[in-house]
Amino acid sequence: MIDRVEKLTVERVTREGRRDNEELITRELPVTIILNDRELVTLLCSPSDLNYLAVGFLSSEGLIKGKNDVRKIIVDQQRGVVRVQTGDSLKDNELLFKRLITSGCGRGASFYSPADVEQVRVQSATTVPAAGVFSLVREFQHRSEIYRATGGVHSAALCDTRSILVFNEDIGRHNAIDKILGECILKDIPTADRIMITSGRISSEILLKVARPGIPILVSKSAPTTLGVKLAADLGVTLVGFVRGERMNIYTNGWRITTSNGTSE
Amino acid sequence: MIDRVEKLTVERVTREGRRDNEELITRELPVTIILNDRELVTLLCSPSDLNYLAVGFLSSEGLIKGKNDVRKIIVDQQRGVVRVQTGDSLKDNELLFKRLITSGCGRGASFYSPADVEQVRVQSATTVPAAGVFSLVREFQHRSEIYRATGGVHSAALCDTRSILVFNEDIGRHNAIDKILGECILKDIPTADRIMITSGRISSEILLKVARPGIPILVSKSAPTTLGVKLAADLGVTLVGFVRGERMNIYTNGWRITTSNGTSE
Numbered sequence: 018m019i020d021r022v023e024k025l026t027v028e029r030v031t032r033e034g035r036r037d038n039e040e041l042i043t044r045e046l047p048v049t050i051i052l053n054d055r056e057l058v059t060l061l062c063s064p065s066d067l068n069y070l071a072v073g074f075l076s077s078e079g080l081i082k083g084k085n086d087v088r089k090i091i092v093d094q095q096r097g098v099v100r101v102q103t104g105d106s107l108k109d110n111e112l113l114f115k116r117l118i119t120s121g122c123g124r125g126a127s128f129y130s131p132a133d134v135e136q137v138r139v140q141s142a143t144t145v146p147a148a149g150v151f152s153l154v155r156e157f158q159h160r161s162e163i164y165r166a167t168g169g170v171h172s173a174a175l176c177d178t179r180s181i182l183v184f185n186e187d188i189g190r191h192n193a194i195d196k197i198l199g200e201c202i203l204k205d206i207p208t209a210d211r212i213m214i215t216s217g218r219i220s221s222e223i224l225l226k227v228a229r230p231g232i233p234i235l236v237s238k239s240a241p242t243t244l245g246v247k248l249a250a251d252l253g254v255t256l257v258g259f260v261r262g263e264r265m266n267i268y269t270n271g272w273r274i275t276t277s278n279g280t281s282e
Numbered sequence: 283m284i285d286r287v288e289k290l291t292v293e294r295v296t297r298e299g300r301r302d303n304e305e306l307i308t309r310e311l312p313v314t315i316i317l318n319d320r321e322l323v324t325l326l327c328s329p330s331d332l333n334y335l336a337v338g339f340l341s342s343e344g345l346i347k348g349k350n351d352v353r354k355i356i357v358d359q360q361r362g363v364v365r366v367q368t369g370d371s372l373k374d375n376e377l378l379f380k381r382l383i384t385s386g387c388g389r390g391a392s393f394y395s396p397a398d399v400e401q402v403r404v405q406s407a408t409t410v411p412a413a414g415v416f417s418l419v420r421e422f423q424h425r426s427e428i429y430r431a432t433g434g435v436h437s438a439a440l441c442d443t444r445s446i447l448v449f450n451e452d453i454g455r456h457n458a459i460d461k462i463l464g465e466c467i468l469k470d471i472p473t474a475d476r477i478m479i480t481s482g483r484i485s486s487e488i489l490l491k492v493a494r495p496g497i498p499i500l501v502s503k504s505a506p507t508t509l510g511v512k513l514a515a516d517l518g519v520t521l522v523g524f525v526r527g528e529r530m531n532i533y534t535n536g537w538r539i540t541t542s543n544g545t546s547e
Contacts, residue, residue, distance in 0.1 A: 023508045028532035028539075030412050035541050040531065045485055045507030061485055061509070147295050168524065169483055169505035188485060188507055218434055220310055220326055220453060240434035242310030242453055243288045244326070259433065266305065267293035274293075276300050 020044065021063050021186075022167055043169035045188055048097045050074060063163075063170060063187045066196050067092045070187075071099040073199030077226045084202050137225070139253040141233035143210040145178040147265065147276045150212075150236055153181065154260045157214045158238075160184050173197050175232075176212040190217030194226050201230070208232050219245040219258060228252040234273055236260060241268055285309065286328050286451075287432055308434035310453055313362045315339060328428075328435060328452045331461050332357045335452075336364040338464030342491045349467050402490070404518040406498035408475040409538045410443040412530065415477075415501055418446065419525045422479045423503075425449050438462050440497075441477040455482030459491050466495070473497050480504075484523060489513040499538055501525060506533055 022041045029038040046064040050057045050071050057080075062070060068090050075081045081103060089102040153176050161172040163186050173193035175183040183206060185196040194215060201208050209231040215223065219241035225248065227235050235249065236257040246268045249256035255273040259266045267274050287306045294303040311329040315322045315336050327335060333355050340346045346368060354367040418441050426437040428451050438458035440448040448471060450461040459480060466473050474496040480488065484506035490513065492500050500514065501522045511533045514521035520538040524531045532539050 025508070025511060025533070028536045029529075030532060030539070030541060031529045035412075038531075042506060042508050042511060045509035047486075047509075061487070147300075167505055169507055188483070218453070221312075222326070240432055241307060242434055243290070243307050244310035244312075246290060246307060264294075264296045266303075267295060268290070271293045274295070276295060 021065050021163060041166045043163060043167040043188055046097050048099060051098060051100045052080065053102060054100075060189070060192060062189055062192045064094060064097075065187075066185060066200065067094060067099050069185070069196040069199030069203065070192055071101055071199065072202050073195030073197065074192075075101060076198055076202055077195055077229065079229075081202075084205065087203075134248075134251050137228045137252060139228050139231055139233045141210050141231065141253075141273075143178070143233050144273045144275050145212065145234060147274050149178050150257060150260065150265060150274065151263055153212065153214060154236065154238065156181055157184075157216075161186065161216065172214075172216045174214045175201060175206070175208065176214060177210075178212070181214075182206065182211070190215060191222060191226070193217070194223065198226065198230055212236060215239075218242070219249075219256065221245055221248050224248040224252060224254060224256075228254050233270075236265075286330050286428060306431045308428060308432040308453055311362050313364060316363060316365045317345065318367060319365075325454070325457060327454055327457045329359060329362075330452075331450060331465065332359060332364050334450070334461040334464030334468065335457055336366055336464065337467050338460030338462065339457075340366060341463055341467055342460055342494065344494075346467075349470065352468075399513075399516050402493045402517060404493050404496055404498045406475050406496065406518075406538075408443070408498050409540050410477065410499060412539050412541045414443050415522060415525065415530060415539065416528055418477065418479060419501065419503065421446055422449075422481075426451065426481065437479075437481045439479045440466060440471070440473065441479060443477065446479075447471065447476070455480060456487060456491065458482070459488065463491070463495055477501060483507070484510040484514075484521065486510055486513050489517060489519060489521075493517040493519050498535075501530075 021044055023044050024039050025042050026037050027040045044064055045061055047059050048062050048067055049059045086103050091100040157174050163170045170186045170188050171190040171193045172186045174181045175197050183197050183200050185193055187193040211232055212234040213227050213232050214236045218239045219237050221244040224245055234255045238260050241258050249269040255270040256268040257265050286309055288309050289304050290307050291302050292305045309329055310326055312324050313327050314324045351368050353369055356365040422439050428435045435451045435453050436455040436458045437451045439446045440462050448462050448465050450458055452458040476497055477499040478492050478497045479501045483504045484502050486509040489510055499520045503525050506523050514534040520535040521533040522530050
């Protein structure tokens with residue numbers, strides 16, 4: 018197993034002077050996903066849970082629907098290669114490959130047709146008290162250990178309304194979410210009616226990743242973009258941002274965040 | 283011209299209660315670059331300086347070498363399309379297109395051959411005092427206006443050793459740097475012997491973007507990854523990170539950052 022951090026000697030400059038210092042740096046690894054013997058994509062990521070990353074990525078891109086589509090996964094962490102074999106029905110699907118290339122490079126601009134949005138629209142009656150969101154985000158921040166050590170990674174977590182169920186970290190905010198989704202697929206952890214927390218900014222791709230597996234509530238400490246807000250509205254996702262202490266912004270579908278007497282208590 | 287921010291009504295939850303509030307949200311626009319009538323890539327970006335973004339992106343990907351390769355640029359901001367026509371010598375170059383697809387999706391894993399690294403290795407005797415870096419970063423933070431308003435963008439700046447020459451912002455840290463590089467190409471602003479500051483994390487792609495136009499010093503308020511540090515060493519780039527107040531980490535080629543008597547004064 019490759020450590021996710023590496024100790025490097027760095028020159029530290031302060032008012033007191035200049036001296037060598039050992040610091041933890043977050044590791045970055047190029048990982049190539051090979052789907053049915055065909056090179057699909059190379060992701061720059063943190064070298065952990067590469068099986069989750071590959072399965073989550075394939076699922077986010079619509080190349081697999083669930084666990085049953087995955088026949089075999091071989092992870093070669095040293096060489097940075099994950100080989101995924103799927104069932105026959107998914108092999109050599111040129112359309113899917115083509116879609117991935119569009120989506121992988123262009124990150125889904127072709128996706129925003131009304132029909133596509135309707136297909137992944139989230140239907141869920143789940144609600145969570147605002148106080149519950151604050152509590153989940155506090156737990157989330159306690160868990161973000163690599164960030165505290167190196168300052169270089171994003172975190173993501175799948176939660177129910179009371180606690181964190183699955184947690185992961187990666188140098189890429191997209192990868193951190195894909196690792197969560199991949200773990201859920203491989204371990205049969207349901208995602209519907211649940212909450213995704215991310216440390217990263219909320220742009221349109223993040224909304225698509227979260228809505229596809231039916232997650233109705235997306236929470237971030239950071240800011241959304243206008244397209245993120247628009248997609249959240251169109252996809253039926255409750256989007257919460259700028260959670261800081263006991264404050265938050267609710268951008269869309271606020272009915273899923275309950276407050277008593279108009280307060281968060 | 284499309285504004286880079288949009289005012290949206292948001293539900294603001296605090297201890298005091300829940301109320302509607304108008305907030306500025308940073309705008310995200312999918313922009314498709316069409317090179318010589320062929321759709322190349324769709325970038326999710328902030329809707330400003332799309333000509334700079336397109337030219338910087340093409341240059342970063344090695345598809346154009348300089349201003350003379352650009353025959354015509356047509357920006358359709360409403361539809362999110364930038365058409366670039368190049369000279370005949372660059373047209374229909376299948377190899378370049380293939381490389382872009384690899385690099386655009388995979389972000390350059392195929393790039394790390396020793397020959398490629400040698401080709402873009404930076405040769406520059408430029409030095410800058412540590413106090414000068416602190417001063418540039420202070421100016422950089424003052425300029426980051428959209429970030430302060432919306433919390434949703436990255437900034438980048440090209441500097442000489444005394445002041446900021448070119449500044450830009452984008453929802454994507456890669457895009458912010460490409461906008462800088464594109465402006466430099468179109469306005470004949472030299473990049474060699476200069477300093478790039480970015481608000482974002484330093485992963486391997488950022489090093490490649492900066493080294494290709496010969497920029498010898500890369501400065502960030504954030505953390506680098508291990509691969510970013512390794513590439514900085516291989517490419518001859520001075521990498522400075524975690525600049526906070528009067529403190530910084532120098533990761534590679536520290537000789538370009540001068541300090542008197544071992545201090546930063």
